[in-house]
Amino acid sequence: MSGVQGALVHHGRSREIEGDVVALEPAMGDSTLLTVRVPSAVAAEIRPGRFFDILCRPDGSSDPLLRRPYSVFASDPARAELQFLVRPYGRGSAWLARRRRGDVLDLLGPLGNAYTLDPGARHLLMVAGGVGVAPLVLLAREAVASGRNVVFLLGAADASGLLAAGHLPSAVEYVVATDDGSKGHRGFVTDLVPDYVRWADQVFACGPEPMYRSLRNGLLPLRIGNRPRVQVSMEREMACGLGACLGCVVETKRGMRTSCVEGPVFDMDDVRW
Numbered sequence: 001m002s003g004v005q006g007a008l009v010h011h012g013r014s015r016e017i018e019g020d021v022v023a024l025e026p027a028m029g030d031s032t033l034l035t036v037r038v039p040s041a042v043a044a045e046i047r048p049g050r051f052f053d054i055l056c057r058p059d060g061s062s063d064p065l066l067r068r069p070y071s072v073f074a075s076d077p078a079r080a081e082l083q084f085l086v087r088p089y090g091r092g093s094a095w096l097a098r099r100r101r102g103d104v105l106d107l108l109g110p111l112g113n114a115y116t117l118d119p120g121a122r123h124l125l126m127v128a129g130g131v132g133v134a135p136l137v138l139l140a141r142e143a144v145a146s147g148r149n150v151v152f153l154l155g156a157a158d159a160s161g162l163l164a165a166g167h168l169p170s171a172v173e174y175v176v177a178t179d180d181g182s183k184g185h186r187g188f189v190t191d192l193v194p195d196y197v198r199w200a201d202q203v204f205a206c207g208p209e210p211m212y213r214s215l216r217n218g219l220l221p222l223r224i225g226n227r228p229r230v231q232v233s234m235e236r237e238m239a240c241g242l243g244a245c246l247g248c249v250v251e252t253k254r255g256m257r258t259s260c261v262e263g264p265v266f267d268m269d270d271v272r273w
Contacts, residue, residue, distance in 0.1 A: 017042060021103045022081065027167075029160040031087040031131060032097045033073065036105060037080055045110055046075035046082065048139035049233055049265045052109035053241040054084075056092035064092045066239035067108060069260070071135040071206070085134040111241045112264050115139050115231050121148065121201035125228070127215060128154045129189060129207025133163050135233055136206050144169040151175065151196050155189025155211070158182045190214040197222040205268075206233040216268060230268035234259050 019036035027033045053067035074083035088094035099105070115135070117124070124143050126136045133154055140150050151173045156162045159182040165174050176184035177192055185192055190211060193203075197219060205215055212232050219230065236248035238260040248259035251272040257263060 015042065016106065016108050019082070019105045019107050021099045021101055021105065023101065024099065027085060028087070028131065028133075028156070028163055029158075031085055034084045034086050034096070034099065036082050036084065036107070038082055038107070040077060040080040042110065043075050043080050043082055044077040046072050046077075046138070047110075047114035048072075048142055049114040049135045050110040050112050051135075051238070051264065052082075052084070052107045053111060053238060053260075054096060054108075055106035056096045058095075064090075064095075066092075066237070067241065068092045068096065069111075069236075069238040069241070071138075071233070072110070073134040073137055074141075075138065085131050087131045108241050111238070111260055113262070115204050115233075115265050117143060117146070117148070118202055118229075123149050123199050123201045124151070125193070125196045125200035125203045126150060126152045127189060127193060127203065127205040127207070127211075128152070129211040130156055130161065132205075132207035132211075132233070132235070134206070136204060137163070137167055139204060140168055140172050144171050149173075151200070153177070153189050153192050153196075155179075155207075188214060190218055193218050194222055197228065200228045203228050203230040204232075205230065208235060212268070212271075213273060216273060219268075226269055231265050232268050232271070233264045234266055234271070236260075236264070238264070 019038045022037050023035035025033045051069050051071045053069050056068050070084040073085045086097045088097045128136045143150050153175050155177040157179045162176050177189040234250050236259040238248040239245050241260045243258040243261035249256050250259050252270045
């Protein structure tokens with residue numbers, strides 16, 4: 001595929017597309033921000049929380065067999081570009097992080113649902129752990145553009161794993177926590193949440209499941225009724241992206257739900273913890 005826009009192949013509610021890698025930059029310690037040119041119609045569909053399943057293997061190889069899910073960090077419909085935040089956890093993500101300009105990626109998406117902003121919500125609290133920051137950056141930009149107030153909390157192991165403030169709108173109040181105390185609060189990002197619970201109209205979170213349990217335990221005694229509502233993006237192995245493999249099932253009060261189709265965003269109170 002050339003550097004323009006590739007053809008779309010439709011797979012029911014999703015599309016398999018080719019995307020050209022147009023830029024790479026280091027971010028958050030060992031992570032990479034990967035900029036990919038995609039069909040402009042696809043870039044225009046992106047909403048905070050939706051994701052793509054990316055094939056992370058060389059042409060002609062079947063290893064690794066399964067796709068890897070990546071939330072969209074940024075979307076620029078005018079330039080027909082998306083950004084993904086990639087941390088090399090395993091073989092697939094390490095392969096993706098080593099791509100170069102001009103490489104072509106096989107992407108399936110956009111998949112899943114999105115975070116929902118209540119029309120009357122003016123004060124938004126966002127809580128991110130590590131690379132869980134990706135969809136919340138997109139949400140923060142959308143929220144600020146609509147005139148809302150945003151407090152953005154991010155936790156990492158140390159200062160090198162934090163997102164540079166320049167990736168967030170200047171109007172965002174950005175507060176960080178590190179496990180070793182090298183920057184910001186020493187401890188977990190969820191330690192910071194009680195200071196903002198009564199201020200927030202809505203809470204949005206993305207990170208590992210233990211972070212959600214800690215968030216829930218800290219919020220429950222401080223909420224008034226079920227307010228503020230909390231939306232979480234559940235991290236699961238979403239290999240097929242179509243709800244067929246059942247590898248990403250989340251147990252909810254309404255039964256078992258596939259994270260790749262009926263998620264990844266769920267109301268915290270709806271999940272069975």
